[in-house]
Amino acid sequence: MVSSLFKRISTALPFLFVATCIVAPVLHADIYMYVDEDGVYNFTDTPPSASYKLFLKERRPKPKPKEKKGTEKYDQYIREASQKHGISIPLLKAVMKVESDFNPKAVSKKGATGLMQIMPQNYEFLQIKDPFNPRESIMGGAWYLSQLLDRFDGNVKLALAAYNAGPQTVERSRSIPPIKETVEYVKKIMKYYALFKKQ
Numbered sequence: 739m740v741s742s743l744f745k746r747i748s749t750a751l752p753f754l755f756v757a758t759c760i761v762a763p764v765l766h767a768d769i770y771m772y773v774d775e776d777g778v779y780n781f782t783d784t785p786p787s788a789s790y791k792l793f794l795k796e797r798r799p800k801p802k803p804k805e806k807k808g809t810e811k812y813d814q815y816i817r818e819a820s821q822k823h824g825i826s827i828p829l830l831k832a833v834m835k836v837e838s839d840f841n842p843k844a845v846s847k848k849g850a851t852g853l854m855q856i857m858p859q860n861y862e863f864l865q866i867k868d869p870f871n872p873r874e875s876i877m878g879g880a881w882y883l884s885q886l887l888d889r890f891d892g893n894v895k896l897a898l899a900a901y902n903a904g905p906q907t908v909e910r911s912r913s914i915p916p917i918k919e920t921v922e923y924v925k926k927i928m929k930y931y932a933l934f935k936k937q
Contacts, residue, residue: 854879
């Protein structure tokens with residue numbers, strides 16, 4: 739009777755093993771099986787002999803595509819804007835870093851939106867239909883920055899100050915206006931500008 743019960747348990751083992759494997763979320767190795775002369779099922783992931791046959795193949799998860807970080811996901815648009823509007827790539831990246839920290843959904847307290855933090859009153863002028871669209875924001879911001887550089891004879895610091903405080907404010911000061919936010923803004927961008935130029 740004990741022998742009969744043992745045989746029934748042994749026969750049920752493969753089914754119990756399959757059920758366990760179905761429930762388990764991850765398998766870490768191929769599983770091999772061998773039925774010995776007594777009808778006992780033996781399982782292992784390291785078969786000691788050729789008598790063991792493959793019972794269950796390891797399920798290897800598909801590798802996830804590497805997520806692009808920082809500026810990488812926008813590099814195509816940054817290059818396009820640089821070529822079209824004549825703004826250096828490191829400068830565009832520096833502005834984007836300080837303005838939005840590369841968050842395309844960023845909205846400031848004053849209502850500026852997107853990667854380049856464009857104010858709503860400038861959407862139409864800069865041909866922006868969706869301010870949260872990365873390409874539109876980058877192209878619009880680069881275009882505006884190129885106009886400011888022309889207006890201030892290529893002076894990067896004054897153009898950046900104008901991007902933050904408005905061109906009229908900079909023209910009245912004839913220098914970076916003594917506004918704490920603007921002064922810090924220009925310093926931050928120039929710091930990142932230098933860093934991105936080294937990359």
